[in-house]
Amino acid sequence: MATQAADFQTLSRRYTADKPFRAFIQKALGGYYKKRDENKANFQDWQGARDLAAETKYEAVNHLDKYLLEFEQKITARGAKVFWAPNAEAAREYILKIAKENGVRSIIKSKTMTSEEIHLNEALEKEGFGVFESDLGEYIVQLRKEAPFHLVFPAMHLTRRQISDLFQKELGSKATDEPEELTMIARDVMRRKYCEADMGISGTNFAVAETGMISITENEGNARLTTSLPRIHVALLGIEKVLPRLEDLSLFLPMLATAGAGQTMTCYNTMYSGPRQPGEPDGPEQMHIVLLDNRRTELLADAEQRDALGCIRCGACLNVCPIFKNVGGYSYGTTYGGPIGSVITPHLRGLKDWKHLSAASSLCGACTEACPVKIDLHHHLLQNRRNGAKASPAVGEKVAFGGFSLMMGHPALYRLAVVFGRIFQPLQGLVNGTILDPLRAWTGSRNFPKLAPKSFHEQWKKERGGRK
Amino acid sequence: MNPGRSIILNRIREALRNNPAPRPHTSHSQADAAAETHGHAQREWLPKVGATLPEQIDLFAKISEGLKTEFHRVPTIDAAHNLLKQLAAAEGWKKIASHSHHDTDSLIQGIDLPVVRTEKGYGIDELESCDAGVTGCEVLVAQTGGVMVSVESAGGRALSVLPPHHVVIARASQMVPDLTAAFEHVKKRYGKNLPSFMSFITGPSRTGDIERILVLGAHGPKRLTVLLID
Structure with a gap:
């Protein structure tokens, strides 16, 4: 078994067994559901908005070269x-080069999952650059030397207690149980960092081809x-984040806020087209856009799952996923967790090592229903299962189903199996679920149904005297 | 030009060539209609906004309440000036920041405080130590309770986010129904030469990163006051 799959099993087992942790996560999501539903209800037609969002992304992703070139020309x-x-390496090297050429000393960052994907902080720190995550949640996980737990809520x-302990240890602050006080501690630390930093690194939520702009969505400032x-x-x-027109933002900004955080709009939705222009009082002297492929084009080449490039990283599919809610963000071992992560990671990092993620689903379809751009998530998980089985067929499973089909096709064999079943089931019962049980992969968490003392055939024969 | 450009463009073209994706399952296939009527088609689905100015102001006021934006309607610029003086006294402001703009100029005229003006450049520490930033705006957005600012209308990028209290002055004529109308406004005003920074500010800065509990003033202003001159 690939180590990624084994890690997933170990971690998901550990998190699922931790009942207080699961209760804590579900309580945190409870408030989100309420606000999300209130805001969805404010839309005249949320389903109509989803349709239009899906169509707009379809247009953009299926003409990606055209819109990227237009964006490049306008912003240049x-x-x-x-x-x-x-790839990730090219992106890291370019950013390092800019930092070195400009004699950068201190770097401040706002939240960007793309930088997690390319492991940018590690690369910068290795070269001696101080990097500070400014988003509160990101700052907390950076201090803990952890990855973000969730795309939107890192x-x-x-708990507040854990965060207070962390700040006490790392920042020398006083213990407090007040989220507000904890936030103000981080605010004060960061204020100095903004003023001193000579490089700021951000992500991008949307790029607009028509006007050569990037748009960044956030709440904290x-x-x-x-x-x-x-x-x-x-x-x-x-590369997949480009939208054709500026007006597309009038749809996507409220939808991202509603699906992502249950807000009408997030606090700041900011559009940047270039560095400081002549006559403007402030803003950076240089603006660099790092357009990252990193195997997104592999996903683009899979027409069946191409719509997954429409993802706006709102995290709505994570929030509703019965698997995510129980195994949490760290079990996945990926940058992008939850259903969308399980769909795209096999494309971005290889089917062989990550195909097990498509089994981390009950196929209930809650993710597909939650997705504001209508990505067919649960069907893509099925397609990944199919692709995985095609690439490396499971021999044991093939033999088992071959035997099953043989048995079901031959009544004599079936009857024989029932007889053997009655003999061996009590013996299996003695070792049920233990290491001695040959069926323990299945029986470890389930009970094998007990064979009836008399089969339907036998009863029929007895009551009606057999076939008439 | 870096080689990555042609590598990526080739990969994209290769991926898309003779390889059409299934269209999204939508109840009303509106792709072509959307391309033609874009911007206006969205209005059918997004939250409803009344057609008249009073309705829009009422909606803005209602949403502001939920956002914890402090929204005040005032009859004249003098009344706004008096309100600003009350705020200054209540919070004990020692220094404020602003930018030259007809309404902000009249708003802060005669206020007995040092004023840092940003339009000709400023020191970051100087701006950081101000108690409030007083700016104009492009438009107010009724649908979302948002304030649209830009370099031009808000004295640059940082004035409206660095000081702990952001005060916005606007006229009733600056109210627009929705985001689409806000984009139309800036396109009309600036043509192709849009400011390098535009932002929709929707309430004071906030975070829910600790146990999903709302805290105002994460990194940006803790308070947002909007003064609307009728």
Whole structure:
């Protein structure tokens, strides 16, 4: 078994057994469900909005070259530099090069999952650059040397007590049980960092081809400070994030807020087209856009699952997923967790090592229903299962189903199996679920149904005297 | 030009060539209609906004309450000025920041405090130590309770986010129904030469990163006051 699959089993077992932890996660999500439903109800037609969002993304993703070129041309004309990075290494090297060439000392970051994907912080720190995550949740997990637990709520797995202990240890602050006081501690630390940093690194939620803009969605104001005060702004941008027109944002900004956090709009939705322009009072001298492929084009080539590139990283599918809610974000071992992560990771990092994720689903379809851009998530999980079985067929399973079909096709064999079953079931009962049980993969968490003392055939024969 | 550009473009073209994706399952296939009527088609689905100005102001007021934006309607710029003085006294402001703009100028005129002006450049620490940032805006958005700011209308990028209290002055004529109308406004005003920074500010800065409990003033302003001159 691949180690990733074994890790998933170990971690998911551990998290699922932790009842207080599961209760904590589900309580945190409870507030989200309420606000999300209130905001959805404010839409005149949420389903109509989803349809339009899906169509808009279809248009963009299926003409990706055209819109990326238009975006590049427009934003370059405004003085930004666009770097096309085929893989993570190229992206990291380019950002390191800018930092070195400009004598950068301190780097501030706003939340970007793309940087987690390319392991940017480690690369920068290895070269001696100080990197500070400014988003509160990201800062907390950075101090704990952990990855984000969730795409949108990075520290949702931690209690205020744990955060207070962490701040006491790392920042020397006083213990407190008040989320507000904890937030203010981080605010004060970060204020200094913004003022001192000479490079700001951000992600991008949407790129607009028509006007050559990037759009960043946030609540805290940390991304605005990150992109306003330092003299260099680097924005990471996955190639799939481009939208054709500026007006598309009037649909996507409220939908992202509603699906992602249960808000009408998040607090700041900011559009940047270039560095500081002549006559403007502030803003960075340089703006660099790092356009990242990193195997997104592999997903693009799979027409069946291409719609997964429409993902706006709202996290709605995680929040409703019965698996995510119980195994949590860390069991997946991926940058992108939950249903969307299980769909795209086999494309981004290889089917062989990550196909087990498509089994981390009950196929209930809650994810597909929650997705604001209508990605057919649970069917893509099935397709990944099919692709995985095709690439490396499971011999044991094939033999088992071959035997089953033989038995079901031959009544004599079937009757024989029932006889053997009656003899062996009590023996199996003695070792049920233990290490001695040959069926323990199944019986470990389930009971094998007991064979009836008399089969339907036998009863029929007795009552009606056999076939008439 | 870096080689990555042609590598990625080739991969994209290769991936899309003769390889059509199934269309999304939508109840009303509206792809073509959407392309033609774009922006306006969205209005059918998004939250409803009344057609008249009073309805829009009422909606803005209602949403502001939920967002904890402090929204005040005032009859004149003088009344707004008095309100600003009350805020300054109540919070004990020692220094404020603003930018030259006809309404902000009249709003802060005669206020007995040092004023940092950002439009010609400023020191970051100087702005950081201000108690409030007073700005104009492009438009107010009724549908979302949002304030649209830009470099031009809000004195740059940082003035409306760095000081702990952001005060916005707007006229009733600046109220627009929705985001689409806000985009139409900036396109009309600036043509192709849009400001390098535009933002929809929807309430004071906030976070829910600790146990999903709402805290105001995460990194941006703890308070947002909108003064609307009728």
